[in-house]
Amino acid sequence: MNTLKRITVSGLLSLMALFLFTVGSTAHAAAQYYTTNPGIIKTKHSLVLYKDAAKTHQAAKVSAGHFAKITKVVKQDGKAPVLKTNTGKYVTANKAFVQKTRGYQNPKKYYQVQYHQIKPYGKVGYTVKRHYEGIKTWYIMRKMGTYAGYDKYNQATYNAVKNFQRRHHLKVTGNVNEKTWLKMGFSKKAWTGIDSYIAPLKAHAWNGRSAHIEAMIHQAYRYMGNPYLVGSSSSPKYGTDCSGLVMQALYAGGINPLPTSSIHHAYPGNEWNSRNLWAAKKLRHVAYSHRQRGDLVFYYQPGTHVIWHVAIYLGKNRVIESWPPRIMVQPIRNGQRSDIAGIARPFN
Structure with missing residues (x-):
């Protein structure tokens, strides 16, 4: 009787241990995956996006640092959960490969990328006086x-x-x-x-650095062929000057380069906002040899160390700029301006 009792108790203890191990293992496995929508994710490693939740058909490969907006978590019996993106593609929900994030952002010491429409800074409906532009x-x-x-x-x-x-x-x-x-x-x-025109945001938190750069450049191209107009930074139906073009392009990418603003750009003395942008500590300066698409190229006035022009680098030694008589694409150096002061990078 005592022997039977000992065997029964021993068996129950073994079953309980097995149950606790199974529950613990399942909980541990679940903790490795997102089971509720993380909102925005960033890939930790290069991985595959799939066309289907079963992950049988590959759609594309993405590198580490890729951002995606997640619409829902897909859970299937007997299988690990996967994340559905807003593009209709699927990606693993494994936390070892993807992490929840607030989205693409510059390091804190630089201009922060905005994800709400940037508002005009200054008086909308200002009176025009002598020396205004x-x-x-x-x-x-x-x-x-x-x-x-x-x-x-x-x-x-x-x-x-x-x-x-x-x-x-x-x-x-x-x-x-x-x-x-x-x-x-x-x-x-x-x-x-x-006064109040601010280029609409054309990149989202779930877009990476490249998308923000392309949003900036796309906005600049909207002014192509318009006249050079000093102190101007408004809608693409008008002309701009060099820094006016850059400001509206930055707005489209989500950068608000305060205290430099499109409204104040028309005020006396603000035609040289290229100098204020060059001096801005919240723009990262990089070596000329490291220039990349989307960087800002600053120029010295010939024979001086005074900033007098800024352009947006397109790659392959070309820039888009506002220079008399119009907004155009030009070589990074030409006979009109070739003394480059340096390079600043808005998106890092």
């Missing part, structure tokens, strides 16, 4: 007949505006406020729209 000034000077290829609110424009205000019984200031702007025949929509 930009698109509003360009419109006003053409209306007053004082534009001769350089959109800077000069004394002749100031005098012409005063005469216009007298003729139309407006307060005579020589400055163009909204009331004077409307009397000139321009729209209320343009009064604020020119």
Whole structure:
């Protein structure tokens, strides 16, 4: 009787041990996989994306550091879970190969990549005064007949505006406020729209570095052929100057290079925002020999160490830039500007 009891107890203990081992092993295995949607993942190693959840048909191979947005976790009986991406491809849910992340981002000491539409910085609907530049000034000077290829609110424009205000019984200031702007025949929509334009974000948190660079370059190409206009940084239906083009391109990639802004770019003295961008500590400077597509190329004024131009590097020793008379693609060095100060990298 005692022998039978000992055997029964021994058997129960063995079964309990087996059960606990099985449960523990299953829990440990489950802990190795994402079982709830991680949102965005980044690959730790190079791996395969599949066309199907059963992972029988390969779609593509991706390298370490690839980002993906996950729409759901797919669980199948007897099989390890997999993650479905927003592109319809499938990837392992194994935490040894993929990790949850907030998305692509620069190191903290550099400009942070934004994932909400960047807002205008400055007064939308600003009054245009002497020495202002930009698109509003360009419109006003053409209306007053004082534009001769350089959109800077000069004394002749100031005098012409005063005469216009007298003729139309407006307060005579020589400055163009909204009331004077409307009397000139321009729209209320343009009064604020020119100021407030910020290039829409064209890259997401689940896109990697390359996608942000391409978003920046794509925005710059939207201005191709438009005229060089000093102090201008607005919609692609207008021209820009060199730093104005770069700012809107950066906005499209998710970089807000404050305190440099598209609105303040029209204010007196801000036509040289290329200098402010060059001096920005939140842009990483790299050696010229290490230049890559998407880097910013800065130039010295000939014979000086004064920054006077910036362009976007496209690769193969070409840049896209705004240089008189228009926005265009050019060699990185040419007869007009070849004294390169250095290279800054917005996306790291």
